[in-house]
Amino acid sequence: MDERRLLELFEQKKYIEIKRELSEMNEVDVAELLDPLDAHMTLLIFRMLPKDLAVEVFAHFSMEQQLGIINSVTDKELEYIMDELFFDDMIDLIEEMPANIVKKVLKSTKEDERKLINQFLRYPADSAGSIMTIEYVDLRKGITVKEALTHIKETGLNKETVYTCYVTDRKRTLEGFVSLRTLVTSDENLLIDDIMENEVIRVNTHDDQESVANVFRKYGFLALPVVDNENRLTGIITVDDIMDIMEQEATEDFQRMAAMAPSEEAYLDTGVFTLAKHRLPWLLILMVSATFTGRIMGKFENVLASVVVLSTFIPMLMDTGGNSGSQSSTLIIRGLATGEITTHDWWKVLWKELRISFIVGVALAAINWVRLILLEKTDILIAVTVSITIVVTVMASKIVGGVLPLVAKKLKMDPAIMAGPLITTIVDALALMVYFGIATVLLGL
Template sequence: MDERKLLELIEGKKYAQIKNELSEMNEVDVAELLDPLDAHLTLLIFRMLPKDLAVEVFAHFSTEQQLGIINSITDKEVEYIVDELFFDDMIDLIEEMPANIVKKILKSAKEEERKLINQFLKYPVDSAGSIMTIEYVELRKGLTVKEALTHIKEIGLNKETVYTCYVTDQKRTLEGFVSLRTLVTSDEDKIIEDIMEDEVIKVYTHDDQESVANVFIKYGFLALPVVDNENRLTGIITVDDIMDIMEQEATEDFQIMAAMSPSEEAYLDAGVMTLAKNRLPWLLILMISATFTGRIMGKFEDVLSSIVVLSTFIPMLMDTGGNSGSQSSTLIIRGLATGEITTHDWWKVLWKELRISAIVGVVLAVINFLRIILLEKVEMKVALTVSLTVVITVIASKIVGGILPLIAKKLKLDPAIMAGPLITTIVDALALIVYFSIAKSLLGI
């Protein structure tokens, strides 16, 4: 069903057909289908859905849609949604809602859940603890396979995943894990302790969510246990949740690399003033920093006035330097994000970028030299000045672009800060200093 057909069925008041067709659809598709509708129609269709599907659709609604639904439905309906939502989805909901709605949600939650919610909300933003869920299967190592499978059948429907079960002791200390595949293929009389894996890859509640995402990428897990400082199992993070985090982190990096303050709002939902505020500070910083370029040109005004043709090559040199630095920084920032590169690899990065830049710089310089001599008809010394500047600028730019993100990471800053606009500003100044210094030396100005 598409939006046009849905609106036709609503106009014809064919509600039974709407309910039947939506019931056969995936909850993500239903949420997407209802997204463009106004609040009244969304609520109308939402109330038609089977209860189980309605809860799953609710979890995929935007914050605005969820707010509209909660404001419009009864306390009993809110209680049902809160009871049926997975715990991590409930935490996400509470974090996004205004205080009056949070009170309504907490009022509908059980006392034990309220205590857990308060505990979760105390974890630092963007930490593993803030994104984990308590909907996991926990086993004791003394159980038999048969007893474990019976236990999973009893509680599995209420858990976010049953593919990996975690083995703990009486104090909830994490001792190992066992996969569902291992359970269903093992003899039913075997003890869990004999078939479990005791080498567990885990994260801690206060670990940054970006480092958690890197663990998922490295090992390809479907779920990852989260423990406290005493190795007690606190929750798990599932791959669907970490995919959302990866998208957020990638979006944030793109925004920073484009010289904008990060924002979680969708572009079309964000206000004009909000977007302007996100862009203005960085543009202001870069504009002020660009005055250094003007000061450098003013300092070498005598060089430009002596040989005016030198000024025609300045845009090309600055663009080449900026592009070279951006290429290196993009690769290094990506390597840091995926864990392929660490701050300990700075020497390897420096050595590799030095060799790459030497090759690239020489090739560009030779082509540029021939172009200036044959097409521009400029004297040999000027062509040589420009070409030597190209070599040095490319080498300096690629080293700066490769090393600055590593320095940012070492200082616990976001490496994306050291991307395109900032590196271009630094490299522009370097290119001009090198250019005019070589010109003064070779041309005897």
């Protein structure tokens, strides 16, 4: 069903047909189909959905749609939604909603759930504890495979995943894990202790969500156990949740690399003044820092006055340096984000960028030399000055672009801030100093 078909059926009041066709669709597709509709129509169609599907669709609604539903449904309807929502989805909902809506939501939850919600909300923002869910299958040591399968059948419908089951002792200490495949293919009289895997990759409740995403990326897990400082199993993080985190972290990196303050709001849903506020501080910093470039040119004003032609090469040299630095910084920032590069690799990065920059610099200088001498008939000393400056600038730019993100990471800063705009500003000043320094020596100015 598409939007046009839905509107036609709605206008013809063929509600049974709407319900039948929507019930056959995936909940994500239903949420997208209802997204452009007005609040009144969305609510009417939402109430037509089977209860189980309605809850799943609600979890995929945007915050504005969820807010409209919560404000419109009865307390009984809201209570059913809250009861059926997966716990991590409920936590995400509460974290995003205004205080008055949170109060209404909490009123519709059970007392034991309210205590758990309050506990989750106390975890640091962007930590493993804040994104985990408590809906996992745990098995006690000492039980048989038959008892484990019975337990999964009784509780599995309410869990986010049953493919990986975690084994704990009486104190809830994480001892190991066993896959559903292993359970269903093992003798039912075997003990869990005999078939479980003892080596468990785990994360702590206070680990940063970005480091958790790196663990998922490295091992390719569908779920990851979360433990507290006493190694007690507290919850799990599933791959669908971590995919959202990866997207969020990537978006933040792109925004920082473009010299903007990170924002989780969608572009079209964000106000003009809010977007301006996110962009203005970095632009101001970069504008002020660019005054150093002007001061350098002012300092060598006599050089420019003596050989006016030198000024014609400044834009090319600055652009080449900025582009060279941006190439290196982009690769290193990405390597740090994926875990391919660590701060301990600084010497490897420095040595590699030094060799790359020499090859690139010499190639660009050679091409530029041919252009200046054969095509533009430039004075040989000026051609030498420009060509040497290109080599030195490219080498310096690539080294700066490669090393600065590592320095930022070492200082517990986001390496993404050492991206294009900032690198370009630094390299522009560097290129001018090198250019005028070489010109002063070679041209005797």
